[in-house]
Amino acid sequence: MVHVDLHAVTQPVGIMRIMAVILTGMCFILVATVGHVSSPYWAWCMFTWCFCFFFTLGIVVLEFTTVSTRVPFAWDDFTAAFAMLAGLLCLSASIIYPTFFACKVCHRAIGASVVSWVCFGVYVGEVVIMRLRPSGQTSGFLSTLPGIMKMLEIFFACLIFMSLETGQYSSSPGLQWCIAVYSLCFIFALLIILLTLGQLTIYFPFSFDMLAIVYNVLAAVMYTTAMVIWPLYSFRNNKRPGDCGSLCPWDKLVVVTFMTIFNTIVYTLDTVYSIRLVFCVNRE
Template sequence: MPVIVLEARDFTSPLFLVRTLEVLFCCTALSLVASLEHEELNHLADHNTFKIFCMFTWCFFFTLTLLIHILSIIQFHSLIPISWKNLTMTVAVLGALMSLSTSVVFPWIIMDHKNISPRPVAAAAASCLTTLAYIAESFVLSTQAQEQRGYMGSMPGVLKILQLWGGCQMIPLLVEVFILADRVHWWQLWASGVSCGFCVFLSAVTLVVILGDFARRCLLPFDRFLAGFSLIGVLLYMLATVICFTKILQLRGHGPSAPTKNMELVIMETVVSSITLLAYTVDLAFSIKQLCDRSHV
């Protein structure tokens, strides 16, 4: 099969431009942090988990976006056994959410020190520009017809991406809380970790089924599977959210002696858990409505 390359006018299309900016900004942020000297890295040693999270996010989306960009240019994506429209929308929305997280987390960890060098600040600015580029791509893809953006471009699809984002955010937060856990009970960390880990696994399975167009091969009807998964997610994140509020009450009970870092981490964990719980609840409502509509047909 001959390789087909885009025409000249396609290289000035909004989609081509925003993907080029995504690759450029991701590479800039990744390179700036990777080139930090030993003294500058010591400033980030207190939050090594978040540094690894930011580096992984930039590296992962740089690689994935570059691959999508190349396949779009040579028009080779039709030979890949993946739903291309769902893949591009998923990467755009998830990239926007994950880049937004790094744009909040990375400035937070570098502002924790008095002496701030220029390169971390430039990396934080590049991360913010990456977020804007992914938001622009999401907007461009959302303006396409429903057939072109696929299931992940619909509201239930975006909610599932938001659920996956919430699980990905909870992992480094729980690890950091565990490292600094001198006033948090181990069973709280264990329950939150199991709940979030199980939901991330189910989100990944759902994403694989949608991207691979395996819905018709499922043993159970796919809409019932999604409804059951949403119900499990609501229950588990209700547990995680209650545990988060319990941690806040425990830390507040210690008064001024409670570490500030612990309180900030637990508040961040509570916010992410509440947003994810809201996403699962709305998704469950969509699933129930869809099941009821089909039962009346």
């Protein structure tokens, strides 16, 4: 039976979530009224605000109706992880949208950018509150350092996919290998998160921790090759055009290069930490 819990919307975390719902909705409406722009960066920003709006609203509704107490996974772990992810998404939108789509006389675009930064601060505040309160000291996978790094890996991969231009890599085997690396690592990182969140790892006939270590090592090696191959094949005999303005395809190659470097670092740290966790900490 469903009961109503007023405490879910009157406690500080609940108030933060209601503010986030309002602010992300404002961002979406302001940008929608400006008009559609045919750009993956514009689509990313709109997706970010829409995604955060509906998921945060869903969390508020589930806690208000106490349905959250019946979900088959660690709810506190999920909400803490979502707040971190939503903060990252809003941070990226807060940087991307004003950089490419705002101007001095674009009042609604400026307003959306400011509201997005405020929304980022709200999600950061939610994470801080959940970490400081005694009941917010979660121990689930997504709230741990390996879980956070997995979310970062997926986040950087999404930025890579958003910056890829159709036809940039169709005639280059080297760039095709990089696309395969980005895609495979994204899929397997997402699978690890879903399996762990759904507590399905106990059904594996072998150690899931060892499987994760093997995956991390392979992913780190694959990303290292992509970190070398992508700029080598992308910028060889390809200087920046003189008329390269906003949203220039050449600049997107630079974005993919840096996101590849960042993800290589994250995968390397994830590998080192998981090895240390399994072979050193767990054996003490």
